[in-house]
Amino acid sequence: MVAVFNKELLSWYLITLKLNETVEAGLQKVQNPTTATRSIELSQEVQAQRPLQVQKERHQPLDSLQVAVKDGTSNVEEGPKSPEPEWVISIREKLDHANQDDDAVTWSKLCIYRVPQYLREGDDKAYLPQIVSLGPYHHNKKRLRNMDPHKWRAVYHILKRTNQDIKLYLDAIKELEERARACYEGPICLRSNEFVEMMVLDCCFILELFRGAAEGFNQLGYSRNDPIFAMRGSMHSIQRDMIMLENQIPLFVLDRLFGLQMGQPDLKGIVAKLALRFFDPLTPTDEPLTNSDRTKLESSLGHTSAFDPLAELGGLHSLDVFRRSLLRIGPQPTPRIWVKRWSHSNRVADKRRQQLLHCVTELREAGINFKKRKTDRFWDVKFKNGVLKIPRLLIHDGTKSLFLNLIAFEQCHLDSTNYITSYVVFMDNLINSPEDVSVLHYYGIIEHWLGSDAEVADLFNRLCQEVVFDINDSYLSPLSQQVNRYCEHRWNTWRATLSHKYFNNPWAIISFVAAVVLLLLTLAQTFYGIYGYYEPHS
Structure with missing residues (x-):
């Protein structure tokens, strides 16, 4: 059985095969001069045609052919394929890498992200x-790198204090x-x-x-004079x-090493509490609460014992622990649903395209009053x-970085709510100018250590410049709608205008009352004058 892929190559093969048979026959018996001469001429002719055949083969798009002779039967079979181009190999490697990355188990462990470029x-x-x-x-x-020697000093002090060997850690x-690597992105x-x-x-x-x-x-x-390990x-x-x-x-890595120091490798929860105490100066509020106030607060949240923000849910890392302590137990993390049915009432939009609330100045003109909670x-x-x-908010030089990193975590982590983002957007809508900051400062809502009210206004106006969030998924959306509906009533606006213009200070109130009394007296005098004209006394 013969499989033909190239007729010219097959012809060359048959001629060569015939020549080999003739040469083998000449070795067994004596050849005559004429036959030998013809064989040599035929061999030279075949050798002359071979380079031409090789050039034709180079231009053939098919793979190389292999000729096999077995039991007197000639077969033309397909040989090994030529290597693939480098760009095809590169594409295959990228597909293999994508297949490795597309692992639900690996993505579920991710919790420490690189901040996206748009933020x-x-x-x-x-x-x-x-x-x-x-x-x-x-x-x-x-x-x-200047901090590396101090890190080694920390290791030395721990080993000296615990009398342990570094190999244990x-x-x-x-x-x-492997578990720790899976927590990092990329x-x-x-x-x-x-x-x-x-x-x-x-x-x-x-x-x-x-x-x-x-x-x-x-x-x-x-x-106590240590340049790093001192307050x-x-x-x-x-x-x-x-x-x-x-x-x-x-956090689980910190738990393991702290447990080894304490002689309890499976110890958990202590590091999270230590982290809260360490990062307490960064807390954006320092509202002092009495014991009775704290008891009322805990009872309103449904707690009968001392509040522990990490009693039910373990933290992922220090930033997550700090965020949960800020939110307390109110906002519960719920998985986000990224694919939603598109509609005008439920869409993801840049906060700059949707004004959830008017600024402080406009709200005051519409009759809204402010009070510190x-x-x-x-x-x-x-x-x-x-x-x-609105609760009191303390703003210092680290507040901007703190809020930006909290927002970045909420933007990146799927199983996180957007409470911090919603609050910052809400405050950004309230504050458009230094005058808005001045009003909130007057009511004790904002306390800042910055240079001026203008810096505070600029801080909030820049915090969410590139943040995208679901306007209907904000916990403050219902409240914003209530405020907007209140502002739409004209009676509230008129009453606010009257209050701002005529009752903004004691002298204005006295003048207004005097004007009203004078008006009433004038009306009474006019009434009695007309009444006496038509009803004269007898």
Whole structure:
């Protein structure tokens, strides 16, 4: 059976086969001169035609052919395929990589993200650590290497205090390496040993800061003049770096190392409480509450015992723990549904395209009054009977970076609510000018350590410049609708105008009352004059 793919090549093969048979026959018996001469001429003719045949083969689009002879039967079979072009190989490698990335288990562990570029356009510096790097994203950057000797000092103090060997910590992190890598977005370009060393170094540094803030650095063996491990001016900058989204360490890694220090490897929950105490100075409210006020607050939330924001849900990292402590138990994390039916009433929109609320000046003209709400939950805004009650908000130089990183986490993490984002957008709508800030400051709602009210207004106007969120998924949307409906009633506007123009100070009130009395007397005099004309006394 013969499979023919190339007629010219087959012809060349048959001629060669015939020539070989003739040569073999000549070896067995004597050839005559004429036959030998013809054989040599035929061989030379075939050799002359061979280069031409090779050139034709180079232009053939088919794969190379292989000729096999078995049991006197000639077969033409398909040979090995030619290698694929490099660009095709590159595409196949990308598809294989995409197949590896498309793993639901891997994505479910992701919790420490790189801040998206569309958010960085507002203020890139707010997301980049300035003093200390934690984790792989900013590891070994030149401007942050000055903190490395202090990290090694923290490891030394821990080993000296616990009388343990460093290999105990290295082995523990080695076991958690794969799980820890899965928490970070994108590939981590660190070898296994480098990743483990970085984790041990950063975790020990964090734990020493947490314990020092709670127990005192002197108790841990540090000098009171220590440039890092002391509650000095640089500590505020370190806290601000440690709360950034790209500068996080998984909480379960910190739990493991802290448990080893305490002699209980499975110890959990203590690190989260230490983190809350360490980051307490960053809290955007310092409203002091009495015991009775706190009891009323807890009872309103349904708590009968001391409040613990981490009693039911474990945190992912320090930023997540701090965020949950700010929100308390009110906002419950619910999975987001990204694919929704498109409609005009339910759409994802940039906050600049949808004004949820008017500014403070416009609301006052429409009859809305403002009052400070006594609670330590800064996001818990209430509206009733024309009074907008807003908790006190403390603004300092770290507030902007804190809010931006909290917003970035809510934008990136799927199983997170948008409560912080909704609150910031709400405040941004209220504040459009320094005059709005001045009014809120007058009522005790905003307290700031910045240079002027204009800086506060600029801060809120820049916080959500590139943020996209669902306007119907905001917990403040119902409240905003109530406020807007109140402003639509003209009687409220007229009453507010009367109050602002004629009752804004005591002299205006006296003048208004005097004018009313004079008007009433004039009307009475006119009435009696007309009445006496038509009804004269007899």
